[in-house]
Amino acid sequence: MTEYERILTDMTKGLAPFTKGRVEVNENTELVGDLELDSLQIMELLLFVEDSFDISIPVSILPDVKTVGDLARQVEKIIGNT
């Protein structure tokens, strides 16, 4: 399993409270389009991801994050830089 796949697996599990079982989550799942997360829920999701991986996600990368896979790639990049 690659680092990206490991992060994606952990993240998918962690997303359960945010999806409430309505949507099956994969790397192409859109946070806003599919999961219908509002800005507050996205903020909560980011805090959860940050604590889970013990990282801080810079505000500037957020416009590039549309899918679960995008977020996982950003997490991989941040982990790789620390």
Place this chain on the structure above:
Amino acid sequence: MGLFTKFEGLAQGRAELGALGIDPFAVRIDKIISPTEGVIHGRHTILAGTNNYLGLTFNPECIASARLALEHEGTGTTGSRMANGSYSGHRKLEEEMAAFYGKRDAIVFSTGYQANLGMISALAGPGDVILIDADCHASIYDGCRLGGAETIRFRHNNAEDLAKRLRRLGERAADALIIVEGIYSMLGDRAPLKEIVAVKREFGGYLMVDEAHSFGVLGERGCGLVEELGIINDVDFIVGTFSKSLGCAGGFCVSNLPELDLIRYASRPYIFTASPAPATIASARQALRILEAGKDLRQKLHENAELLHAGLTALGYTLGGPPSPVVAVVLEGKVAALQFWDNLLKLGVYVNLMLPPATPNGVCLIRCSVSAAHTSEQIDAVCAAFAKLRAKA
């Protein structure tokens, strides 16, 4: 995708307001009568949403100073201080602000927004890191974006979360810029500055405090929360505005760091903006003298804030924070909040309506700002209007 496609959401939002016949973002004050009274939609209205904390906008001494400057120095400076020169008033105001705070120097900016934009973007660029409280004002977020530094949010008013993020930075923490506010503009709550200073001492970094809503309001002399908590020397940069307590316009930063003067040469929002007009500078200087002369206005402001907070609490409203010059009422639902705001206006009370995503935690807020110039009768009238709407609900 067309140039204006991105505005479709805004257009839809505005159309929804139009359908309700309510637009809280396009209020026209037909006539301004005093710091606390105006005419809106032909109705005499109590102004309780102006941030005019000390009520100095109609102060005769400030008006006389502004008038004198207008007559002797003209209507505007027509250029920036770097390209077109500083007027003596600009520099005198900086010296007076530095002396007021007991700091080495000060820079005056054309607005409070530009003070944040100018300071943050010049201080922290690519390769630098900024940690900001998640509830910081848009001007702070915009300053971070303009500078291009790595910007990390920490949980609102949570020094422990700040510490966690500084720890994650490792050696970079020593040069990080930490930014918080004294009083937060939406809920009126205060930063836990002593705890934040303790975290800064542990990990290093530079601390900037935006006292936009607390300059002139908190502290023995009105310096803000940094003074009230006795930590003025633990803060590296204090920024603020003249547009609230001082009743005019402009922004400032004070600091003991000798590098502050270099910011002038690196700050695009300082370099490429027309400097404050002479009348504005003159009224700010006069208002500062009034602030220095005594604390009677601050005492009256806090009495009024307590009165309004207690009145609304007694009516059963949920308030955003403890008593402060910003008293925010939390309401459920956007349409209900819009109608509530509109009904208050119809009852002759003007306040601010704050809706998500501009609000913390996605709440709808009826935001009142109290002034030292409010009479107790006006505060009672505001409470009476809220009581009428409570009875209707």
